[in-house]
Amino acid sequence: MSKNLTKRSEDYSKWYNELVVKADLAENSGVRGCMVIKPYGYAIWEKMQAELDRMFKETGHQNAYFPLFIPKSYFSKEASHVDGFAKECAVVTHYRLKNAEDGSGIVVDEDAKLEEELIVRPTSETIIWDTYRKWVQSYRDLPILVNQWANVVRWEMRTRLFLRTAEFLWQEGHTAHATKKEALAEAELMQNVYADFAENFMAMPVIKGTKTESERFAGALETYAIEALMQDGKALQAGTSHFLGQNFAKAFDVKFTSKEGKLEYVWATSWGVSTRLMGALVMTHSDDQGLVLPPNLAPIQVVIVPIYRGEEQLEIIAEKAKEIMDDLKAKGISVKFDDRDTYKPGWKFAEYELKGVPLRIAMGPRDIENGTVELARRDTLTKEVVKQEGLSDSIDNLLEEIQKSLFVKAKAYRETHITKVDNFEEFKEVLENKGGFISAHWDGTSETEQRIKELTKATIRCIPNDAEIEEGKCVFTGKPSHKRVLFAKAY
Amino acid sequence: MSKNLTKRSEDYSKWYNELVVKADLAENSGVRGCMVIKPYGYAIWEKMQAELDRMFKETGHQNAYFPLFIPKSYFSKEASHVDGFAKECAVVTHYRLKNAEDGSGIVVDEDAKLEEELIVRPTSETIIWDTYRKWVQSYRDLPILVNQWANVVRWEMRTRLFLRTAEFLWQEGHTAHATKKEALAEAELMQNVYADFAENFMAMPVIKGTKTESERFAGALETYAIEALMQDGKALQAGTSHFLGQNFAKAFDVKFTSKEGKLEYVWATSWGVSTRLMGALVMTHSDDQGLVLPPNLAPIQVVIVPIYRGEEQLEIIAEKAKEIMDDLKAKGISVKFDDRDTYKPGWKFAEYELKGVPLRIAMGPRDIENGTVELARRDTLTKEVVKQEGLSDSIDNLLEEIQKSLFVKAKAYRETHITKVDNFEEFKEVLENKGGFISAHWDGTSETEQRIKELTKATIRCIPNDAEIEEGKCVFTGKPSHKRVLFAKAY
Numbered sequence: 001m002s003k004n005l006t007k008r009s010e011d012y013s014k015w016y017n018e019l020v021v022k023a024d025l026a027e028n029s030g031v032r033g034c035m036v037i038k039p040y041g042y043a044i045w046e047k048m049q050a051e052l053d054r055m056f057k058e059t060g061h062q063n064a065y066f067p068l069f070i071p072k073s074y075f076s077k078e079a080s081h082v083d084g085f086a087k088e089c090a091v092v093t094h095y096r097l098k099n100a101e102d103g104s105g106i107v108v109d110e111d112a113k114l115e116e117e118l119i120v121r122p123t124s125e126t127i128i129w130d131t132y133r134k135w136v137q138s139y140r141d142l143p144i145l146v147n148q149w150a151n152v153v154r155w156e157m158r159t160r161l162f163l164r165t166a167e168f169l170w171q172e173g174h175t176a177h178a179t180k181k182e183a184l185a186e187a188e189l190m191q192n193v194y195a196d197f198a199e200n201f202m203a204m205p206v207i208k209g210t211k212t213e214s215e216r217f218a219g220a221l222e223t224y225a226i227e228a229l230m231q232d233g234k235a236l237q238a239g240t241s242h243f244l245g246q247n248f249a250k251a252f253d254v255k256f257t258s259k260e261g262k263l264e265y266v267w268a269t270s271w272g273v274s275t276r277l278m279g280a281l282v283m284t285h286s287d288d289q290g291l292v293l294p295p296n297l298a299p300i301q302v303v304i305v306p307i308y309r310g311e312e313q314l315e316i317i318a319e320k321a322k323e324i325m326d327d328l329k330a331k332g333i334s335v336k337f338d339d340r341d342t343y344k345p346g347w348k349f350a351e352y353e354l355k356g357v358p359l360r361i362a363m364g365p366r367d368i369e370n371g372t373v374e375l376a377r378r379d380t381l382t383k384e385v386v387k388q389e390g391l392s393d394s395i396d397n398l399l400e401e402i403q404k405s406l407f408v409k410a411k412a413y414r415e416t417h418i419t420k421v422d423n424f425e426e427f428k429e430v431l432e433n434k435g436g437f438i439s440a441h442w443d444g445t446s447e448t449e450q451r452i453k454e455l456t457k458a459t460i461r462c463i464p465n466d467a468e469i470e471e472g473k474c475v476f477t478g479k480p481s482h483k484r485v486l487f488a489k490a491y
Numbered sequence: 492m493s494k495n496l497t498k499r500s501e502d503y504s505k506w507y508n509e510l511v512v513k514a515d516l517a518e519n520s521g522v523r524g525c526m527v528i529k530p531y532g533y534a535i536w537e538k539m540q541a542e543l544d545r546m547f548k549e550t551g552h553q554n555a556y557f558p559l560f561i562p563k564s565y566f567s568k569e570a571s572h573v574d575g576f577a578k579e580c581a582v583v584t585h586y587r588l589k590n591a592e593d594g595s596g597i598v599v600d601e602d603a604k605l606e607e608e609l610i611v612r613p614t615s616e617t618i619i620w621d622t623y624r625k626w627v628q629s630y631r632d633l634p635i636l637v638n639q640w641a642n643v644v645r646w647e648m649r650t651r652l653f654l655r656t657a658e659f660l661w662q663e664g665h666t667a668h669a670t671k672k673e674a675l676a677e678a679e680l681m682q683n684v685y686a687d688f689a690e691n692f693m694a695m696p697v698i699k700g701t702k703t704e705s706e707r708f709a710g711a712l713e714t715y716a717i718e719a720l721m722q723d724g725k726a727l728q729a730g731t732s733h734f735l736g737q738n739f740a741k742a743f744d745v746k747f748t749s750k751e752g753k754l755e756y757v758w759a760t761s762w763g764v765s766t767r768l769m770g771a772l773v774m775t776h777s778d779d780q781g782l783v784l785p786p787n788l789a790p791i792q793v794v795i796v797p798i799y800r801g802e803e804q805l806e807i808i809a810e811k812a813k814e815i816m817d818d819l820k821a822k823g824i825s826v827k828f829d830d831r832d833t834y835k836p837g838w839k840f841a842e843y844e845l846k847g848v849p850l851r852i853a854m855g856p857r858d859i860e861n862g863t864v865e866l867a868r869r870d871t872l873t874k875e876v877v878k879q880e881g882l883s884d885s886i887d888n889l890l891e892e893i894q895k896s897l898f899v900k901a902k903a904y905r906e907t908h909i910t911k912v913d914n915f916e917e918f919k920e921v922l923e924n925k926g927g928f929i930s931a932h933w934d935g936t937s938e939t940e941q942r943i944k945e946l947t948k949a950t951i952r953c954i955p956n957d958a959e960i961e962e963g964k965c966v967f968t969g970k971p972s973h974k975r976v977l978f979a980k981a982y
Contacts, residue, residue, distance in 0.1 A: 030621050034558035042555045064533045067525035076596045094582040095646040105567045130521050140833050155586040167559050342631050
């Protein structure tokens with residue numbers, strides 16, 4: 001197959017858009033801003049879901065499901081939340097269509113107007129806390145550790161596949177606790193779970209930190225985030241975990257009787273990651289040949305392509321391939337044998353490169369004679385001839401090596417793209433020419449943050465959890481600061 | 492805990508509504524007709540999903556995801572589909588809210604009116620076939636075997652938890668084929684997959700059959716259904732698989748070039764089951780004490796309740812319990828040790844009865860002395876003292892026995908509730924006093940079917956796949972018929 005993929009160095013943004021479509025991950029639909037996630041893309045998302053779901057359950061969480069629709073009035077109950085979320089959203093106003101009287105098709109039935117409009121959930125804090133009121137009476141009902149896998153809608157004006165779509169898929173955890181301390185610990189725990197997932201499954205290094213007030217989730221007292229760096233030097237917020245204090249409990253009147261018999265408001269957290277991670281995955285590892293997938297999330301880890309002329313050769317190769325497949329499957333490795341006669345080997349090679357399959361085995365009549373196969377690595381684009389004997393062991397090791405190597409490579413890139421900067425000229429210069437994170441002092445005010453954003457488009461991505469205490473001066477105002485924060489342009 | 496559950500014999504409908512809420516399966520939300528699926532209920536749904544998803548994949552299907560919204564005009568493209576689905580639905584007309592000028596809260600921004608209204612999907616044939624047009628050019632692109640797990644919305648006026656809700660969760664398979672024969676085989680295959688799932692996991696016997704024209708899915712040429720019988724003698728359609736012919740391909744112009752180089756329309760199927768199955772599960776097995784869950788779908792298969800006074804006794808029991816749990820987990824059996832000190836054993840017994848946990852182990856100091864446990868079966872409400880030695884093996888066997896026994900019991904009930912009837916007086920009498928399926932001759936016309944429905948509320952549930960050819964006379968009109976069909980009142 002011919003790839004015709006724009007090079008990253010030419011136009012990174014175009015490269016991304018093309019790759020997502022050509023590699024069969026997703027495409028735009030007939031509905032403005034809504035994407036179709038194609039089977040291959042969805043298979044990656046399913047692997048992400050499975051690992052995250054396992055991690056959530058191992059940390060004591062259960063899944064549940066709450067309504068898609070939220071009555072408009074619910075949003076007004078939490079003051080800061082309404083400004084953040086009840087603006088650009090899909091509003092359901094009617095519940096019936098009818099045939100037009102002039103026979104021109106179907107029209108909205110004006111008699112079926114809802115008394116109160118329903119909002120398609122942009123996030124579910126309000127409907128969930130309205131529910132928790134019924135679930136919580138006593139300290140014995142706490143904690144509630146619940147997650148939901150769902151679709152949400154935010155009416156974005158400019159959309160890009162996975163990165164920013166009107167509808168997207170995500171998980172949202174919503175927990176309720178008896179104490180502030182417990183809720184804070186939960187929010188931090190989930191930041192760690194997300195970082196663990198990003199680094200060990202996506203092979204994507206992340207920086208753990210907290211958000212500044214202006215970048216916080218609407219309604220949160222603290223937002224813990226994991227921030228990743230894409231190959232074009234732009235940052236991407238990959239997951240957030242919010243400490244919500246008692247804001248939603250107060251807005252929805254959720255109280256409990258403590259062990260001591262006192263009536264108290266419940267403490268809350270919420271946390272989420274979305275199909276945006278698919279975009280992050282693509283932009284962290286892929287190259288000008290197509291996707292590069294970490295083995296831990298690749299739907300197909302190994303593909304076997306037979307090189308043959310005629311049925312007889314194919315049969316012999318297929319028999320050997322079956323042996324190899326059985327060995328690999330026994331080790332839990334996913335493998336596909338592509339014996340389609342409708343495409344040539346070269347076309348298939350290009351296709352699996354484009355789709356980021358970590359390892360490709362090619363086998364022809366000479367390999368059968370010699371007891372060998374040709375083994376090609378997608379990440380390094382190298383290939384070698386190896387013995388069939390012990391193949392499944394070498395592949396098992398190699399997949400692990402690829403997984404590690406992708407992380408090391410991405411981390412090396414990230415490390416060389418955190419630049420300490422102490423004056424604003426240098427700030428602008430680094431941002432413009434090198435990109436990446438800029439580690440700089442900041443005076444702690446939203447005004448300065450806003451001004452820098454206006455001048456450079458860079459925002460404070462986070463205050464790293466491990467930021468050292470050091471005396472310094474704000475890179476913009478020169479006012480005193482005792483910690484560096486990370487600035488970057490971001491997705 | 493006190494159950495206060497209405498008896499089935501007193502009011503079956505009330506019993507169901509109460510049980511669903513009290514057993515923590517689901518509850519009504521603040522949004523009309525939309526339910527909250529609680530963690531315990533969702534855990535059962537997740538088990539259903541996992542098994543079905545495995546079966547879909549084993550039969551060659553892949554998952555994907557299509558938009559929640561469907562442009563209004565898409566519905567008009569398939570004539571019979573629009574009448575069936577584009578009526579009672581949630582209509583999105585605006586994409587923004589704003590603060591009211593009088594400060595009274597937030598209101599719909601009239602400037603943000605959509606040019607074309609969007610319908611929240613009641614089913615996805617239209618948006619999916621609009622997408623398939625882009626995916627299909629050649630016979631090499633076929634078949635497309637795709638499924639999606641999603642939420643859908645149908646604006647129902649009278650709703651009941653799980654059985655009929657405005658929003659529900661389901662899966663919808665949408666396949667595209669080169670030939671009519673292949674599409675028919677697919678629709679039949681999925682009917683078999685559903686029947687297999689219903690019988691072997693839900694322990695719910697089903698009758699496989701086809702729907703009459705008036706009961707068919709809007710846009711289908713044939714609807715294959717599985718029909719179950721609830722304990723009150725009413726039928727429940729548990730899953731459907733539709734042969735759609737070329738209707739959607741024609742409506743959305745989906746053509747392919749065949750091997751012979753001819754341009755042809757694609758053949759289609761769609762098939763789905765929903766959270767309605769949760770209602771079917773409850774109504775098939777449960778009793779006046781609460782839920783009865785088949786072991787294959789029970790989130791907790793075994794619960795261990797310690798009977799103790801003081802920390803010291805608890806510690807000794809906990810140690811033994813841990814051994815038993817390790818043995819059970821090694822066999823893949825899910826087990827919970829409930830050592831909460833906030834509830835008494837009797838309360839816990841009642842709770843797990845209500846929640847349908849198949850096996851309960853109680854262990855006190857005397858059991859520790861004697862090397863025994865008390866083992867209670869939820870389905871028969873019997874208990875016996877058994878040796879701790881070999882306990883995991885006996886439990887493994889017992890779970891299998893319970894699974895089978897539930898199916899046998901439900902099947903026996905179903906068999907005694909299929910009544911052959913040859914005249915309309917008897918038809919009405921059986922329907923009113925005995926309920927269940929009525930096996931009767933029918934003249935094959937929609938008029939007769941409609942008339943019987945008006946007079947008795949009974950509908951033709953299906954024409955069984957295995958209906959024998961026999962000459963007879965329509966139970967209503969006396970006209971000739973050569974097959975019996977199954978009538979029943981239905982959910």
